[in-house]
Amino acid sequence: MTFIANLNHCPEPDRDAELCESWRVLKPGGNIILTMGHPLAEILVHKLVWAYDKLFKTNYDMDNERGMHEDEDFYLLDREITDRLGRAGFEKVQKKYFLTQWGLNHLFIGWKPGIVPK
Numbered sequence: 001m002t003f004i005a006n007l008n009h010c011p012e013p014d015r016d017a018e019l020c021e022s023w024r025v026l027k028p029g030g031n032i033i034l035t036m037g038h039p040l041a042e043i044l045v046h047k048l049v050w051a052y053d054k055l056f057k058t059n060y061d062m063d064n065e066r067g068m069h070e071d072e073d074f075y076l077l078d079r080e081i082t083d084r085l086g087r088a089g090f091e092k093v094q095k096k097y098f099l100t101q102w103g104l105n106h107l108f109i110g111w112k113p114g115i116v117p118k
Contacts, residue, residue, distance in 0.1 A: 001026055008073045008076045012073070019032075019084055023090060027112070029115055031112070033107065034085070034108045034110075036081060037105050039077065041105075078106060081108050086110075088110075090112060093109070
């Protein structure tokens with residue numbers, strides 16, 4: 001199961017339910033991978049792309065085009081992600097960095113307990 005920088009676009013009251021449903025449909029021993037950019041990078045990138053769109057009359061920033069809804073966020077803090085994964089039932093949650101966006105993206109991996117059936 002993979003969430004690529006999108007849990008923040010799920011309305012805040014529904015985030016736990018989304019992760020619980022992910023946990024429910026995963027087979028025992030399965031994992032979830034969730035990515036999120038660093039808060040500073042997320043804000044700067046959105047502001048930069050917004051300014052670029054205005055200056056050059058382009059339409060690259062889909063978040064601003066469709067509008068951010070009241071319960072959406074530009075980013076989630078690491079603690080919120082790990083807490084929500086834990087509440088959903090995922091164990092051994094790990095945070096790792098990867099090199100896109102100059103190492104500012106975070107990767108979270110959580111595991112559903114159990115042995116994978118053969």
